[in-house]
Amino acid sequence: MRTTSAILSKIFTQRFYIQNTGFFLVLFYLLFGVVNGANLVAYHKALMLGFLGNYSFLLLVMLLWTSYALKCVGFILKTFQLQGYDFLFPTLGSVSKPARIRLWLLLHTAIYMPVLVYAGIALIIAIQHQYYVPAALIVVLNMANCVWPLRLYERKLAQPDVLFFTSHLQRWLNRHFTKPPVLFFLYELLTNFPRRIVSTKLFSAGVLWLTFLIMERGEYFDLRGLQIGVMVSVMIHMQLMVHHRAFDDTYLHFMENLPIRLAGHYARLIGVYLIMFLPEMIMITVNAYTKTPIGGLITVFCTALSLLILFRCLLYFPKMNPEIHVRYTMLTSFIVLFMILGHYEWPAILLLQAASAIIFFKKYRSYEPYIPPES
Numbered sequence: 001m002r003t004t005s006a007i008l009s010k011i012f013t014q015r016f017y018i019q020n021t022g023f024f025l026v027l028f029y030l031l032f033g034v035v036n037g038a039n040l041v042a043y044h045k046a047l048m049l050g051f052l053g054n055y056s057f058l059l060l061v062m063l064l065w066t067s068y069a070l071k072c073v074g075f076i077l078k079t080f081q082l083q084g085y086d087f088l089f090p091t092l093g094s095v096s097k098p099a100r101i102r103l104w105l106l107l108h109t110a111i112y113m114p115v116l117v118y119a120g121i122a123l124i125i126a127i128q129h130q131y132y133v134p135a136a137l138i139v140v141l142n143m144a145n146c147v148w149p150l151r152l153y154e155r156k157l158a159q160p161d162v163l164f165f166t167s168h169l170q171r172w173l174n175r176h177f178t179k180p181p182v183l184f185f186l187y188e189l190l191t192n193f194p195r196r197i198v199s200t201k202l203f204s205a206g207v208l209w210l211t212f213l214i215m216e217r218g219e220y221f222d223l224r225g226l227q228i229g230v231m232v233s234v235m236i237h238m239q240l241m242v243h244h245r246a247f248d249d250t251y252l253h254f255m256e257n258l259p260i261r262l263a264g265h266y267a268r269l270i271g272v273y274l275i276m277f278l279p280e281m282i283m284i285t286v287n288a289y290t291k292t293p294i295g296g297l298i299t300v301f302c303t304a305l306s307l308l309i310l311f312r313c314l315l316y317f318p319k320m321n322p323e324i325h326v327r328y329t330m331l332t333s334f335i336v337l338f339m340i341l342g343h344y345e346w347p348a349i350l351l352l353q354a355a356s357a358i359i360f361f362k363k364y365r366s367y368e369p370y371i372p373p374e375s
Contacts, residue, residue, distance in 0.1 A: 004095070008103060011085070013110040016075050022238035023203075024114075030207065030232065048122045052131040053057035060206065062141050064169045065115045067202040069145040072111045074195030076149075077156055092157055100157075104150045114143060181255070182271040185247050189240070200240055204233040204280055212287045222290040225338050226284070227300055231333055233280055234307045238329060240276070241308075242322050245315040249369040256365060266360050273308040280304070299345050306352035309334065313356045316363035 005098075010258050017024070032040060051057040073327055082087055109116065119142050126135035179187055190199040211229030215221050255265070281301055287298060314320055332352075339348040 004091075005103060005106060008107055009110065011081060011088070012076055012107045016072070016080070016111045018298070019075075019322070020239060020327070020344060021322055022242075024238065025116075025326055025330070026232060026235045026238075027203075039355060044121075045125060048125045049129065052122065052126050052129070052134045054133075058134055058137065060209070062137070064202060064206055065119065065141065067147060067199045068115050069112060069149065070107060070195045071199040072331050073149045073152060074193070074199075075111065076107065076153060078193070080156055089157065100154075101150060103165065104153045108149050108153075109146055112146060115145075148249075176236065181252075184252065184276060185244050185272055188247055188251075189243070193243070196243070197325050198238065200236055201279060204236045205283060206232045207285075208238065208280060208283055221288070222280070223292055223296045223300065224340050226292075227303055227345070228337065230280070230284070230300055230304045230308065231337065234277075234311070235329060235333060236306050237276070238322075238325065241312045241315060242325065244272070244312060256367070260359055262364060265364060266357065269312065269360065270305070270309060273312065274305060275288075277301075277304055277308060299349075302334070302347060302349045303340070303352075306349050306356065310356040310359075313359040313363075316359055316367050318368060 043153050051061045079085055092103070095103065116325070119138050123135055126132070126138065208229055211226060215225055281304075284300060285297060288300075297370070310332065311325075314325060314328055336348045336352070
């Protein structure tokens, strides 16, 4: 049993954290990198007291935790569908149900652990300050987020070909709509990976909401502060960019040989990320249109779109794996950050656009998926 647990841990737990390295780096930066080390404990305690004493804030935090739970569930369910993991069905099916439930619980809590740790600390703070109702809500929610996924895992094991809601939606859309190429990847996300894009958008919205909250409580509005929040929001989308490359490699590689000008392919790439970032643009507009002129909003949107396109174009280097991609995106973000702080927003945008165009027009036709040599 211990050997089985170790193997499953490598398949699920280790792969989950490796594939979401960029997400956790951004999360780590938000939680620990934006605060002076001497004030770190006080900052997190104040943050916890903030959502413990405000039910609206607590609801948002609980939604974020639940979205992370959905992300965990989606990862485990999708692993069963990956090529080469068919052996999981007979392997887990041969385990007795009580032992299998324990395995499910172990695997799920292992990847849900970041939330459990943070929620556990918040629970201690809540009890110390006599926030008993929020403490009870935190306990109930996290217990539920550890229990209800087990039923889905059992259902998937018993019915490998079961059609979930997204499959019905996908068939309905296929019957009624003809998709333009710019929507191919977005359609793939919404129908086959809805949890991934929903969790990304929830965390992105949370970052922007926190940005506006900080500026509102400080009774000031600085466009540079908003742009920093937007940069973090862009970095949260990095896992979608890696998925985008995998999607193009699998399904759209033939388009490189079609009689379409490179400018058309580049316009399609811009369109994908313009549509993808549209919810954030709407959120920013609603919250900032009375506080900054239209030119400021255009600057923010152009910065975000330029970063998104460059980060995606970096993946046209075949050997650019997720770990290396994170390094380059972090380096680029810091350079752009300093340019923004120095009021050089438009030079930064022009440099980003120039770099994106150069990489795309040079690499798109010659790009081939990288296959690492066998050791």
